[in-house]
Amino acid sequence: MPSAKSTKPSSAKPASAKQGEPISRGAGARQRVLRAALEVLDEHGLPGFTMEAVARRAxxxxxxxxxxxxxxxxxxxxxxxxxxxxxPVPDTGQVETDLAHLLTAFVRLLEETPFPRLLAAFVDAAERDPALAALHADLTERRREPVLVVLDRARERGQLPDHLDAELVTDLLTSPFFYRRFVAHRPIPDGMVDDVIAHVLGTRISAGRRKSS
Amino acid sequence: MPSAKSTKPSSAKPASAKQGEPISRGAGARQRVLRAALEVLDEHGLPGFTMEAVARRAxxxxxxxxxxxxxxxxxxxxxxxxxxxxxPVPDTGQVETDLAHLLTAFVRLLEETPFPRLLAAFVDAAERDPALAALHADLTERRREPVLVVLDRARERGQLPDHLDAELVTDLLTSPFFYRRFVAHRPIPDGMVDDVIAHVLGTRISAGRRKSS
Structure with a gap:
């Protein structure tokens, strides 16, 4: 990560600075390299993803x-x-609403960003490279965090039972969207987020409500 | 598919027949090409998967x-x-047992065969090639079939409610294993098959049992 920060915001740079601008100029330059990396990956796939190709593009x-x-x-x-x-971790007081926020944002990510192509390249590369698999496992861990926080708060409020297996529930809530997109190649219908939440939390919520009433 | 069948089983062929044996000799030869295809894919990934490479290997x-x-x-x-x-579609009379048979066989496939590497290559290739995505969607459709049959029989027996969304339930039952293997890169623990079945069918089964008792 670059440590020296430019005093100018990147948008204020003169047009000529785009050519050969040193990357150490700050966060703007870092973003430029990351954007170039995504473009290279998108166009050439993982086999064409080299430091050289990214440097050239950036x-x-x-x-x-x-x-x-x-x-x-x-x-x-x-x-x-x-x-x-x-x-951002939503905190509406209703576990279904909080989860719907998170999963809807995730579906948007799958449908409207370069993320799925990157993930697909990773799935393949991780089969051949344990180091990439480990890095991807870390990323996935970070991304599960908001769901786990939401489930945890719901337990504290008594909306979910204490013995809930939050890791399993997180698998069940998120995996159908990966599966639809990458394995079944089926569209993700509009109501799917709500259906998955209702099905996965079904018993647990009623159990929690019974307990707290 | 070869139409002319060899009268000899492939295991009875003389060793010399392995060299340059015409593929039209029957099912044994077809298997040999398919095996060669898997070996090429496993070693070189999708970029190295060409008719030429497979022909050479076979x-x-x-x-x-x-x-x-x-x-x-x-x-x-x-x-x-x-x-x-x-x-084979199990039919023990108990939906949980039938599903456990299917999902355990599937986990074995993920853990003990070249299938996951092939699937990973497909996930990536399908992002770039809609024809491959369509073929993979067809394959997935076929593989969902046994789960759908088991759920259907359970509905007929009154073990599951009539209004059950069998497609969603099939997503929920199978996708966590794909996700663990390809996205989260986590081991699939021993009890996971039973936990997933219990969680996904939890409400539905008790609802069905209430109805039929």
Whole structure:
């Protein structure tokens, strides 16, 4: 990560700075490399994803890229992370509503961003490269966090039973969307988020409500 | 598919027949090409999966392969289908037991066969090639069939309610295993099959039992 920050916001840079602008200029330059990385991945897939190709696309030196990322794999992970804006954790007091917020944002990510292509490339690459698999496992861990927080708060409010297996419930809530998109190649219908939540929390919520009433 | 069948079983062939044996000799030869296809895919991934590479590995002529498969994509699908032995549809009279049979066989497939590597290659390739995505969607459709049959029989027996959304339930039952293996890169613990079934069918089964008692 670049430590020296430009005092100018990147939008105020003169047009000529786009050519050969040193990456150490700050967050704007970092974003530029990450954007270039996504473009290279999108066009050429993982086999064409090299430091050289990204440097060329970003108008940056290869050596400069290496100063910020150890390997093409590390750069890839950062680029992938950048497509996945961290979801704010909703806290409406209703577990179904909170989960609907999170899952709707996730479906939008699957349908409207370069994220699914990146993920698909990762799924394949991780089969051949345990280091990439480990990095991807870490990313997935981070992304499960908001769902786990929502489930945890619901337990504290008595909306879900204490013995709920939150990890399993998180699998059940999120995996059908991955599966539809990447395995079954089926559209994700409008009501699916609500249906999945209702089905997965069905018993547990009634159990919780019985307990608290 | 070859129409002329060899009168000899493939295991009875002399060793010399392995070299340059015509593919039209029957089912044994077809299996040999499919096996070669899996080996090529496993070693070189999808970018290295060409008719030429498979022909070389199978000791068959490229033109001969083209007589049986229109394209490398068609051969790939057949090879993938061959790794996935069609599960016999269990019929024990208990929906949980039937589903446990199916899902346990599926987990074994994910853990002990070349299937996951093939699937991973497909996930990536399908992002770039709608024809492959459509073929993969068809394969997935076929594989959902046994689960749908089991759910249907359970409805007929009154173990599941009539209004059950069998397609959604099938998503919920199968997708967590794909997700663990390909996205989260987490091991599939021993009890997971039973936990998923208990959680997904929980309400529905008690509802069905209430109705029928």
């Amino acid at each position: 108008n940056a030196g290869k050596a400069t890229l290496y100063r910020h990322w150890d390997s093409a794999g590390a750069l890839l992970i950062d680029a992938m992370d950048a497509t996945f804006q961290p979801f | 000791n068959a002529g490229k033109a001969t392969l083209y007589r049986h498969w229109d394209s490398a994509g068609a051969l790939l699908i057949d090879a993938m289908d061959a790794t996935f032995q069609p599960f």
